[in-house]
Amino acid sequence: MKYGIDMGHNCPPDTGARGIRFEDNLTIDVGTKVASKLQALGHEVVLCKPDKAASVRDSLSQRCNRANTSRVEVFVSIHFNAFNGQANGVEVFATSDSGRRIAQPVLDEIVKLGYFNRGVKNGSHLFVLRNTNMPAILVECCFIDSQKDMNLFNSEATADAIVKGLTGKLPTVAVNAVPDEEQNIDTSVMRLQKSLNRLKVTDKNGKALVENNQLNPETKFAIERFQKIVGIEQTGIVGETTWNIINQILAKRILRPNHAGGPVVRYLQHRIGVEIDGIFGPQTEAAVKKFQRQYGLLADAIVGPITWQKLIG
Numbered sequence: 001m002k003y004g005i006d007m008g009h010n011c012p013p014d015t016g017a018r019g020i021r022f023e024d025n026l027t028i029d030v031g032t033k034v035a036s037k038l039q040a041l042g043h044e045v046v047l048c049k050p051d052k053a054a055s056v057r058d059s060l061s062q063r064c065n066r067a068n069t070s071r072v073e074v075f076v077s078i079h080f081n082a083f084n085g086q087a088n089g090v091e092v093f094a095t096s097d098s099g100r101r102i103a104q105p106v107l108d109e110i111v112k113l114g115y116f117n118r119g120v121k122n123g124s125h126l127f128v129l130r131n132t133n134m135p136a137i138l139v140e141c142c143f144i145d146s147q148k149d150m151n152l153f154n155s156e157a158t159a160d161a162i163v164k165g166l167t168g169k170l171p172t173v174a175v176n177a178v179p180d181e182e183q184n185i186d187t188s189v190m191r192l193q194k195s196l197n198r199l200k201v202t203d204k205n206g207k208a209l210v211e212n213n214q215l216n217p218e219t220k221f222a223i224e225r226f227q228k229i230v231g232i233e234q235t236g237i238v239g240e241t242t243w244n245i246i247n248q249i250l251a252k253r254i255l256r257p258n259h260a261g262g263p264v265v266r267y268l269q270h271r272i273g274v275e276i277d278g279i280f281g282p283q284t285e286a287a288v289k290k291f292q293r294q295y296g297l298l299a300d301a302i303v304g305p306i307t308w309q310k311l312i313g
Contacts, residue, residue, distance in 0.1 A: 002044040002071070002073045003072060005047055007031030007032070010027060010302070011049060011050050011052065011300075017081070019150075021150060023082070026080050028304050029155040029305075030158050034159045041169065049300060051301075057127075067133075067136075074102060075135070077137070079139065080140065088146040090141060093123025094129065095122065099135045100120055103139075104120055105166075108165065113158070141158050189214065190211060190212075190213040197209055223238055230245050230266050245267075249267050257285045272290075273287065288307070
């Protein structure tokens with residue numbers, strides 16, 4: 001099956017709602033997970049969010065055009081609701097009988113997470129449902145201004161529910177299901193060597209470290225190289241500060257333009273070959289887009305799970 005996945009908004013001036021959380025952040029988080037899980041099941045995925053747009057209408061038109069020209073078989077637009085802080089629950093919009101047949105199991109799976117069931121609704125007023133040529137649904141996963149919904153929300157579980165609703169199954173091996181590395185307490189030399197190799201920080205000869213749990217000269221050189229990249233004192237000793245930065249990078253947090261992310265952005269800049277200043281400015285944005293195009297990714301300059309996967313696995 002060929003799916004068109006539309007991560008709602010995220011294309012100024014087309015920006016999402018704000019509440020306890022930001023819709024733009026959540027649609028990217030859930031959407032990238034949905035895309036990865038569908039691909040792991042053997043489906044083809046077309047990402048429909050545009051890189052830039054002159055207006056909201058232009059943003060919406062580009063999403064539809066990408067789905068139509070790519071001849072996707074099912075179009076799924078992912079969104080989050082906001083209203084008055086009291087409304088809550090999940091609803092899925094569709095315009096055709098075939099769309100409603102797709103929408104119902106997606107709704108049912110998300111409701112299983114504990115959300116109030118607001119039903120499958122007529123989406124004839126929604127641009128992306130009116131202007132796509134294939135069965136299409138728009139999922140309002142929950143309300144970002146509802147504390148009740150935000151207490152329930154988990155991006156992994158939401159992505160699983162959408163994929164299960166669409167396909168009837170989930171990947172047998174978890175996709176992007178890595179532990180939150182910021183909580184990892186393993187500070188062994190072996191983990192250090194493995195981490196530096198993942199981050200592609202080499203010894204003085206440009207070689208990967210031998211993972212032998214020994215704090216040898218090659219490992220110390222790589223430590224100093226990493227410390228220089230991320231802008232901290234080059235001691236060759238891995239203390240709390242160095243470990244915290246390693247774990248922040250391995251946690252694969254979402255980075256976006258105009259983000260002053262300090263050490264994590266410095267590492268990103270090192271990897272994509274631009275001046276290292278720790279600020280996600282125009283030069284970094286252009287380089288990230290170039291990197292994404294090289295790997296066949298949507299060139300939106302947002303460093304999310306799929307882009308991190310190409311950088312550090």
